[in-house]
Amino acid sequence: xxxxxxxxxxxxxxxxxxxxxxRPLAIFAASALALSACGSVTEEDTPPTPLVSQEGxxxxxxxxxxxxxSDGSLMIASHYGLFRLHGDGPQRVSEVQDFMGFAVADEExxxxxxxxxxxxNAPANLGLIASTDGGATWEEVSLSGEADFHALDALGDRxxxxxxxxxxxxxxxxDAGETWHSPGAPAMASLTIDPRDADTxxxxxxxxxxxxxxxxxxxxxxxxxxILQHVDWAADGTVFAxxxxxxxxxxxxxxxxxxxVGEVDAGVEGHPEALHAVDKDEMWxxxxxxxxxxxxxxxxxxxxxxx
Numbered sequence: 610x611x612x613x614x615x616x617x618x619x620x621x622x623x624x625x626x627x628x629x630x631x632r633p634l635a636i637f638a639a640s641a642l643a644l645s646a647c648g649s650v651t652e653e654d655t656p657p658t659p660l661v662s663q664e665g666x667x668x669x670x671x672x673x674x675x676x677x678x679s680d681g682s683l684m685i686a687s688h689y690g691l692f693r694l695h696g697d698g699p700q701r702v703s704e705v706q707d708f709m710g711f712a713v714a715d716e717e718x719x720x721x722x723x724x725x726x727x728x729x730n731a732p733a734n735l736g737l738i739a740s741t742d743g744g745a746t747w748e749e750v751s752l753s754g755e756a757d758f759h760a761l762d763a764l765g766d767r768x769x770x771x772x773x774x775x776x777x778x779x780x781x782x783x784d785a786g787e788t789w790h791s792p793g794a795p796a797m798a799s800l801t802i803d804p805r806d807a808d809t810x811x812x813x814x815x816x817x818x819x820x821x822x823x824x825x826x827x828x829x830x831x832x833x834x835x836i837l838q839h840v841d842w843a844a845d846g847t848v849f850a851x852x853x854x855x856x857x858x859x860x861x862x863x864x865x866x867x868x869x870v871g872e873v874d875a876g877v878e879g880h881p882e883a884l885h886a887v888d889k890d891e892m893w894x895x896x897x898x899x900x901x902x903x904x905x906x907x908x909x910x911x912x913x914x915x916x
Contacts, residue, residue, distance in 0.1 A: 667689050667690075667701070668685065668687050668689070668692055668699050668898060668900075668914065668916065669687065669688055669689065669898040669916055670687055670688035670689075670882070670898065671685055671686070671687050671882040671883050671895035671898060671900075672686050672687060672688070672708055672709050672710070672711065672723075672759070672882065672883060673685075673686035673708065673709070673710060673711030673712070673721075673761075673883050674686070674711075674883045674884065674885035674893050674894075674895060675711060675712055675713040675719075675885055676713065676885060676887065677693070677713055677716075677719075677743065678713065678715070678716045679716045679717075679743070682694055682695070683885070683893055683900075684711070684713060684719070684744065685699055685895070685900065686708035686709070686710075686711035686721060686723075686883075687708060687898075688707050688708075689701070689705050689707075690702075690703045690704065690705045690706060690708065690726075691703040691708055691711070691721070691744040693743075693744070694900070694913070694914075698914055699900070699914055702743060702744045702745055703740075703744050703745060703746075703747070704726055704729070705726040705727075706723060706724065706725050706726035706729060706735075707723045707724040707725075707726070708721050708722075708723045709721070709722050709723040709724070709757060709758060709759050709773070710722040710723070710758035710759050710760050710761035710770060710771070711761060712761040712762050712763045712768075714763040714764075714768075714785075717741055718739060718740070718741055719739065719740040719741075719743075719744050720737060720738070720739055720750075720761055720763055720768065720786065721735075721737075721738050721739075721740070721747065721761070722734075722735055722736065722737055722738065722756065722757060722758035722759075722761060722770070723735055723738075723757070724757070731753075732753055732754035733754075734752075734753075734754055734755060734756060734757040734774055735749070735753060735757075736749065736750070736751055736752030736753040736754065736755055736756045736758075737749075737750040737751050737752055737756065737758065737761075737768070737770070737782075737786045738750060739786070750785075750786045750787065751782075751786055751787055751788065751789065752789065755774065756770070756772045756774055756775075756780070756789075757772060757773045757774040758770035758771060758772055758773070758780075759771050759772075759773045759777070759798075760797065760798070760799045760800050762800055762801055762802045762810070763785075763786075763802070764802045764804065764807040765807055766782075766783060766784055766785045767781070767782070767783060767802070767807035767808075767824070768781070768782040768785065768786045769781055769800055769802060769810055769825065770782075770789075771797045771798070771799070771800060771812075775791075776796060777796035777797055777798065778791055778794075778796065779791065779792060779794040779795075779797055779800070779812065779825060781824070781825045792825045792826055792827075794812070794819075794821075794825060794828050795812070795814045795816075795819055795828060796814060796815070797812040797813060797814055797819075798812075798813045798814070798815075798838055798839075799812065799813045799838065799839045799840050800812040800813070800840070801840050801841045801842040801848070802842060803842055803846075803863065804842055804843075804844050804846075805846065807824070808821075808822060808823060808824040809821065809822050809863070810824075810825055811840055811842065811848065811864045812828065812840075813836075813837045813838055813839070813840050813850070815836075816830065816836075817830055817831060817834045817835070817836055817837070818830070818831045818834050818837050818840065818850075818864060819831065820863075820864055820865075831864060831865060831867075833866075834864075834866075834867050835852055835856075835858060835867055835869070836852060836853065837850040837851070837852055837858060837867075838850075838851055838852060838853045838881055839851040839881055839882075839883060839884040840864075840884070841884045841885055841886040841892075842864075842886065843886035843887060843888045843889065843892075844887070844888060845888045845889055846861075846863065847859065847860070847861060847886060847888065847889040848860040848861075848863065848864045848886070849884060849886040849892050849907060850867070850884070851873065851881040851884050851894060852869075852881075853880070853881070854872075854881075855872055855873040855874065855880075855881045855894075855896055856869050856871075856872050856873075857869065857870050857871040857872060857873060857892075857894075857903075857907035857908075858870065859889075859906065859907060861889075870906055870907045870908055871903075871906075871907045871908040871909065871910075873894050873896050873901055873910050874910075876912065877896050877897055877899040877901065877912060877915060877916075878896075878897050879896050879897015879898065879899070879916070880896065880897065881894065881895070881896050882895040882896060882897070882898070883895040889906060890903075890904055890905060890906050891903065891904050892906075892907055894910065897916055898916030899912060899914060899915045899916045900912070900913045900914040901913060
């Protein structure tokens with residue numbers, strides 16, 4: 610995979626996909642509120658202001674959670690950089706920039722999207738970027754200056770992304786993010802891949818979750834399902850989701866039926882921002898910039914870091 614350093618000047622390039630028809634940005638009210646401070650930007654917008662401290666108190670506007678399989682640590686993509694959770698709290702590992710969509714593809718590769726920090730010579734929308742050193746440095750992969758993925762997931766060479774720059778349009782890559790196509794799927798707020806099958810993907814829409822078993826070519830609505838905002842498929846096949854009010858929902862049949870099992874209400878305030886499911890018992894959630902951890906299937910949460 611050939612890449613350019615994403616903070617070097619990038620020459621104008623031909624679009625990798627056809628012109629996409631814009632869709633409404635507001636998937637539902639809570640999602641619109643959550644994205645209003647960190648949405649797709651233009652060249653005239655001001656990027657995040659660098660912060661001197663590397664400590665977790667600068668962690669806010671969490672946009673993505675995932676676990677680094679190389680050491681099992683939680684990675685936190687935020688408005689002010691990428692953080693790694695240590696025993697003494699979150700520590701920033703990247704330069705200060707706005708990470709939006711984020712996914713750990715494997716032990717050696719992280720994928721992300723977002724916007725540059727102050728002083729970084731890059732377009733307002735970074736497109737797809739990649740890191741092979743644990744998130745410390747990042748390189749351009751594709752769609753620099755074009756795409757602003759607010760949700761990403763990857764399995765093997767398959768990458769799914771929700772592009773806010775084109776109105777929450779689903780985009781799909783079959784070559785690890787080098788080239789993309791759009792199947793014309795419903796506008797989504799989040800998505801997750803079945804870890805056993807890259808062709809099966811579950812997305813959340815303003816009308817409820819939708820599922821595809823053919824690599825995103827077609828999606829079917831999930832009947833009688835609640836409105837969900839964030840969704841994640843654990844390695845053991847359990848699917849967890851957060852609704853706009855931070856209710857926790859679980860599916861044990863690949864997203865077909867859902868049960869509300871709890872609520873992220875451990876004394877923190879704010880909208881649900883991100884979710885990562887480890888297995889049927891363990892999950893992480895971000896609400897209002899705070900990090901919470903559950904080891905009983907989402908019934909109760911402990912606050913690990915409070916914003």
